[in-house]
Amino acid sequence: MKTLRLYPWVIAVLLSPAHSAVPLSSIDKNSIWGRYVPNEYIVEMTDVQSLGRRTRRSQLHQDVYKEMRKRGVNVEVKKEYDVPGILTGASMTLSTPGDVARMNEIPGVEAIRPVLMIPSPQPIDMVIVDDPNDPHLPDSLSTHIMTGVDKLHEEGLYGDGVKIGIIDTGVDYTHPVLGGAIGPGNKIIGGYDFVGDAYNGTNTPQPDNDPLDQCAGHGTHVAGIIGANPNNSYGIIGVANGASLAAYRVFGCTGSTSDEVIIDALLRGYKDGMDILTLSLGGVDGWTEGTSSVVASRIAQKGIVVTIAAGNDGAYGSWYTSGPGNGISVISVASVDNIVIPIQNVTVKGVDHNPIPYLEAIPFNVTGDLPIYATSTNTSITDDACSPLPSDTPDLSGYVVILHRGTCAFTQKLANAAAKGGKTFLIYNSDTGAWDSIAVGNYTAALISAEDGKFLVEQFAANASIALNFPQVGGQYNLPDAHGGLVSSFSSYGPTFDMYFKPAVAAPGGNILSTIPVPLGSYAVESGTSMATPFVAGAVALILQSRGKCTEVGLAVRDLLQTTASPVLSETIEGSLLQTATQQGAGLIQVNRAVHIRTIVTPAQLLLNDTANFHSYQTITITNTGSKKVRYKLEHVAAGTAATIRDASIFASLGPVPLTNATARVKISPKSLTVGPGESKTVSLSFTAPAADASSLPVFSGFINVVGTNETVHVTYLGAAASLKDQTVVDNTDSYFGVTLPIILDGAGNVQTNPTNYTLVGSDFPTAVFRMAFGSPALSFDLVDKDTTIANPVSRRGLLSFNRPFESVDKTVRTIGSLAEVAYVARNSDADDADDNGYNALSILGTFANNSQIPDGQYRVLMSALRVAGDPSDDGDYERWLSPIVGINAANP
Numbered sequence: 001m002k003t004l005r006l007y008p009w010v011i012a013v014l015l016s017p018a019h020s021a022v023p024l025s026s027i028d029k030n031s032i033w034g035r036y037v038p039n040e041y042i043v044e045m046t047d048v049q050s051l052g053r054r055t056r057r058s059q060l061h062q063d064v065y066k067e068m069r070k071r072g073v074n075v076e077v078k079k080e081y082d083v084p085g086i087l088t089g090a091s092m093t094l095s096t097p098g099d100v101a102r103m104n105e106i107p108g109v110e111a112i113r114p115v116l117m118i119p120s121p122q123p124i125d126m127v128i129v130d131d132p133n134d135p136h137l138p139d140s141l142s143t144h145i146m147t148g149v150d151k152l153h154e155e156g157l158y159g160d161g162v163k164i165g166i167i168d169t170g171v172d173y174t175h176p177v178l179g180g181a182i183g184p185g186n187k188i189i190g191g192y193d194f195v196g197d198a199y200n201g202t203n204t205p206q207p208d209n210d211p212l213d214q215c216a217g218h219g220t221h222v223a224g225i226i227g228a229n230p231n232n233s234y235g236i237i238g239v240a241n242g243a244s245l246a247a248y249r250v251f252g253c254t255g256s257t258s259d260e261v262i263i264d265a266l267l268r269g270y271k272d273g274m275d276i277l278t279l280s281l282g283g284v285d286g287w288t289e290g291t292s293s294v295v296a297s298r299i300a301q302k303g304i305v306v307t308i309a310a311g312n313d314g315a316y317g318s319w320y321t322s323g324p325g326n327g328i329s330v331i332s333v334a335s336v337d338n339i340v341i342p343i344q345n346v347t348v349k350g351v352d353h354n355p356i357p358y359l360e361a362i363p364f365n366v367t368g369d370l371p372i373y374a375t376s377t378n379t380s381i382t383d384d385a386c387s388p389l390p391s392d393t394p395d396l397s398g399y400v401v402i403l404h405r406g407t408c409a410f411t412q413k414l415a416n417a418a419a420k421g422g423k424t425f426l427i428y429n430s431d432t433g434a435w436d437s438i439a440v441g442n443y444t445a446a447l448i449s450a451e452d453g454k455f456l457v458e459q460f461a462a463n464a465s466i467a468l469n470f471p472q473v474g475g476q477y478n479l480p481d482a483h484g485g486l487v488s489s490f491s492s493y494g495p496t497f498d499m500y501f502k503p504a505v506a507a508p509g510g511n512i513l514s515t516i517p518v519p520l521g522s523y524a525v526e527s528g529t530s531m532a533t534p535f536v537a538g539a540v541a542l543i544l545q546s547r548g549k550c551t552e553v554g555l556a557v558r559d560l561l562q563t564t565a566s567p568v569l570s571e572t573i574e575g576s577l578l579q580t581a582t583q584q585g586a587g588l589i590q591v592n593r594a595v596h597i598r599t600i601v602t603p604a605q606l607l608l609n610d611t612a613n614f615h616s617y618q619t620i621t622i623t624n625t626g627s628k629k630v631r632y633k634l635e636h637v638a639a640g641t642a643a644t645i646r647d648a649s650i651f652a653s654l655g656p657v658p659l660t661n662a663t664a665r666v667k668i669s670p671k672s673l674t675v676g677p678g679e680s681k682t683v684s685l686s687f688t689a690p691a692a693d694a695s696s697l698p699v700f701s702g703f704i705n706v707v708g709t710n711e712t713v714h715v716t717y718l719g720a721a722a723s724l725k726d727q728t729v730v731d732n733t734d735s736y737f738g739v740t741l742p743i744i745l746d747g748a749g750n751v752q753t754n755p756t757n758y759t760l761v762g763s764d765f766p767t768a769v770f771r772m773a774f775g776s777p778a779l780s781f782d783l784v785d786k787d788t789t790i791a792n793p794v795s796r797r798g799l800l801s802f803n804r805p806f807e808s809v810d811k812t813v814r815t816i817g818s819l820a821e822v823a824y825v826a827r828n829s830d831a832d833d834a835d836d837n838g839y840n841a842l843s844i845l846g847t848f849a850n851n852s853q854i855p856d857g858q859y860r861v862l863m864s865a866l867r868v869a870g871d872p873s874d875d876g877d878y879e880r881w882l883s884p885i886v887g888i889n890a891a892n893p
């Protein structure tokens with residue numbers, strides 16, 4: 001039985017490039033690889049306009065069904081779509097996936113897209129706040145000051161008259177700060193529940209008209225960021241608190257949802273006349289071509305502004321942004337940390353020292369004065385506690401255990417200390433580590449500064465009589481965030497494998513106070529690109545209110561936000577490199593400037609592609625919409641170049657992705673010019689990629705500033721200083737499991753090295769285990785004759801087109817049958833489990849992809865993966881792997 005693997009949304013784990021091998025025994029052989037809902041497809045049909053001989057739209061679906069029946073294709077139509085220019089077609093369950101091939105031949109069938117699962121949105125961390133007088137609350141105005149929203153509020157812009165559709169877990173409209181009611185005339189004007197409380201992504205949705213959510217809570221936090229009425233006891237002020245909101249509920253209380261549900265919600269929001277649609281959700285993707293990404297992008301091309309989270313996977317490095325935020329025309333949103341962090345102090349006893357701030361919004365539930373125990377007295381060791389602690393370690397249950405950040409996951413260190421009884425932990429930062437929420441599982445553990453950590457370790461080493469006390473009241477401290485204003489370390493890195501610019505812009509998303517459902521506590525501080533995304537949606541409402549709600553402005557909004565954004569540094573150190581645009585987008589939004597700017601520059605982003613497809617020559621157009629002529633100067637400011645691949649490896653650098661100062665050269669012509677009021681002029685740019693070590697797959701980016709008399713705007717460029725086609729896509733190393741991949745696991749879970757027969761009874765089936773070091777536009781597994789060799793490859797299998805899967809088996813190829821084919825595959829992460837996308841497992845359970853029985857016989861499994869930007873018809877652009885002989889002896893075991 002197939003079970004789906006889901007991509008969780010919460011990850012802020014620091015992993016080592018050389019983590020110890022994941023045990024093979026941890027592989028869940030029953031996990032099927034992919035985010036795909038088995039046998040479900042969205043079939044797009046050609047619009048009637050482009051099909052000359054068809055006259056009536058309403059006939060289109062019927063005509064296609066008739067053709068299907070004629071061809072014996074058996075489908076169950078689940079839902080029909082008829083939104084011209086966005087989506088015409090139907091979602092359907094096929095009884096045999098092999099039917100897809102036959103459907104491809106039907107005139108009017110434009111594309112057949114798989115349905116993907118989207119995991120439920122989760123904040124990076126969440127702290128429920130219950131005392132309005134708690135001084136630890138973040139200054140809720142701080143995020144508005146960071147982005148100029150406060151100035152627009154002073155001017156009386158609150159987003160009045162703008163409609164924002166929130167596609168999320170629903171909303172608790174009974175919350176007084178959100179108006180207390182739903183329906184016309186209220187803040188929450190309506191919406192729809194597509195799924196019901198019990199929906200978890202695998203069972204049947206139970207839709208109704210009421211999008212109330214009092215169990216999940218995420219959508220209520222999102223709604224408060226956009227729309228919280230001011231004058232509440234917490235001082236929360238929605239960015240666009242004059243806007244009208246609609247809640248489209250696509251998640252139940254727990255679990256995931258599917259593309260199909262998200263598409264329903266997108267189409268509903270479009271038809272309901274929303275001006276803005278905002279989605280704080282997504283799943284690991286890396287490509288622009290996912291089904292919901294494509295639909296969201298088409299809606300954006302109609303002038304509806306669509307804001308979508310970039311993802312919280314910054315720890316996993318580049319090429320890892322989420323869909324549907326990867327949709328080409330949507331606004332994918334990165335997160336910047338708030339300038340203050342609400343935290344707690346621990347009191348130092350026995351020696352004279354200031355209270356030590358620890359990164360936790362509410363105090364540890366630990367009383368009494370506890371002595372400390374440091375797992376290492378050498379503060380320059382970073383892999384501290386990555387291995388089990390020595391046998392002479394005392395029982396740590398009565399101590400506060402002090403650990404150093406670095407090398408392995410926090411939870412690995414904590415588990416090792418907990419194995420010796422440890423219960424309470426403080427992890428001191430590395431000298432360069434971010435002051436950010438860290439993923440500590442359910443351990444009582446928090447981050448302290450490097451300085452305080454070193455002090456404690458020194459005291460421990462000196463045998464000082466020192467103890468720590470965690471005050472239950474009065475320890476609150478509103479710490480100015482040294483990392484505030486920088487990109488949150490959890491914020492996902494692009495670009496996409498097809499070299500699109502993701503994320504687009506950044507907004508405050510780290511340490512945000514907002515509303516949650518009344519039964520869950522009413523208010524909470526949360527972090528995530530989920531929080532940054534509604535901030536941008538609210539900002540867009542202010543722009544639309546000021547510049548006018550119309551298609552033209554809707555289409556220009558992303559450019560306005562990007563050209564006026566404020567690029568942020570990679571570190572707080574003055575003079576440090578600008579953060580790569582692959583993590584910050586065009587910068588932190590400056591909404592006040594986006595509203596008032598008179599200099600319009602297009603395009604806002606210059607996509608230079610990789611060295612093999614380099615778009616060196618670019619033209620930008622400067623339009624002066626002001627009333628006076630302006631002299632503009634152009635200047636180039638490079639951002640740090642991201643070394644996206646680790647040294648001497650085929651794997652992505654983990655976050656924070658290292659930056660270098662190897663920068664592009666740009667010839668600008670003319671370098672200055674005068675543009676009269678109402679006039680437009682063009683400037684030519686010619687880019688040369690930086691000379692950088694191609695083996696690190698450097699992704700360079702930066703800004704061309706257009707400096708006018710009173711205002712400066714910029715366009716952002718992005719390119720790769722290497723050919724993506726040279727990048728190895730299939731993990732062929734032993735770094736992950738300690739055995740060279742790919743492998744076949746036998747029924748006992750051992751690596752198969754010799755020919756082996758399988759009965760397919762019980763657990764006696766083979767499982768292919770593989771990892772993708774980089775994405776692939778086309779990945780397939782076939783059973784081939786046992787005598788096949790790689791030297792005599794099964795050549796020219798041909799491209800699986802995303803639109804036309806299961807079609808392209810070259811007739812000269814002697815594959816016996818296809819086991820799986822997927823287009824636009826994401827890369828894997830460094831996480832040590834399949835749930836976090838660490839690896840993929842594909843079990844062979846007796847049938848081919850088209851559900852037909854695998855006949856008994858002696859085979860090999862052939863894996864073929866097309867390289868990024870590879871030519872589908874060029875054999876040399878595929879990576880292939882051939883398994884040992886796999887015998888199927890099902891009939892005569």
Ligand SMILES: *[C@@H]1O[C@H](CO)[C@@H](O)[C@H](O)[C@H]1NC(C)=O
Pocket residue numbers: 198200201202203255
């Ligand atoms: C979803 O809920 C159904 C019951 O309605 C249950 O059988 C199934 O296991 C659940 N799936 C997940 C992934 O939790």
Ligand SMILES: *[C@@H]1O[C@H](CO)[C@@H](O)[C@H](O)[C@H]1NC(C)=O
Pocket residue numbers: 230231
């Ligand atoms: C909020 O309170 C201030 C000061 O008490 C008052 O001037 C303002 O009108 C109030 N705003 C709303 C929306 O009630």
Ligand SMILES: *[C@@H]1O[C@H](CO)[C@@H](O)[C@H](O)[C@H]1NC(C)=O
Pocket residue numbers: 345354355356357474475476477
């Ligand atoms: C918390 O610790 C910091 C740094 O030692 C100190 O400046 C601050 O006053 C302390 N606050 C409280 C409430 O203890």
Ligand SMILES: *[C@@H]1O[C@H](CO)[C@@H](O)[C@H](O)[C@H]1NC(C)=O
Pocket residue numbers: 365
């Ligand atoms: C704090 O810990 C005590 C004892 O371990 C426990 O009884 C209590 O419920 C905890 N309080 C909270 C708020 O978790």
Ligand SMILES: *[C@@H]1O[C@H](CO)[C@@H](O)[C@H](O)[C@H]1NC(C)=O
Pocket residue numbers: 441442443
């Ligand atoms: C949390 O604690 C429970 C036991 O109290 C344990 O079973 C579970 O695995 C822990 N989860 C994590 C993420 O550490």
Ligand SMILES: *[C@@H]1O[C@H](CO)[C@@H](O)[C@H](O)[C@H]1NC(C)=O
Pocket residue numbers: 498499500607609610613869
């Ligand atoms: C970059 O080039 C590849 C290969 O031609 C192409 O598939 C991709 O769409 C290009 N990306 C952009 C942003 O132009």
Ligand SMILES: *[C@@H]1O[C@H](CO)[C@@H](O)[C@H](O)[C@H]1NC(C)=O
Pocket residue numbers: 661662
């Ligand atoms: C660039 O970085 C290298 C080493 O990382 C350094 O030696 C060099 O001075 C830097 N160049 C500039 C212009 O900052």
Ligand SMILES: *[C@@H]1O[C@H](CO)[C@@H](O)[C@H](O)[C@H]1NC(C)=O
Pocket residue numbers: 626628629630709710
């Ligand atoms: C620039 O600002 C100054 C002062 O506000 C103003 O007098 C001047 O007209 C502005 N120039 C342009 C070109 O808008």
Ligand SMILES: *[C@@H]1O[C@H](CO)[C@@H](O)[C@H](O)[C@H]1NC(C)=O
Pocket residue numbers: 755756757887889
């Ligand atoms: C597998 O089964 C085939 C056919 O029954 C037989 O010829 C072969 O020897 C078997 N191989 C092994 C390794 O048992």
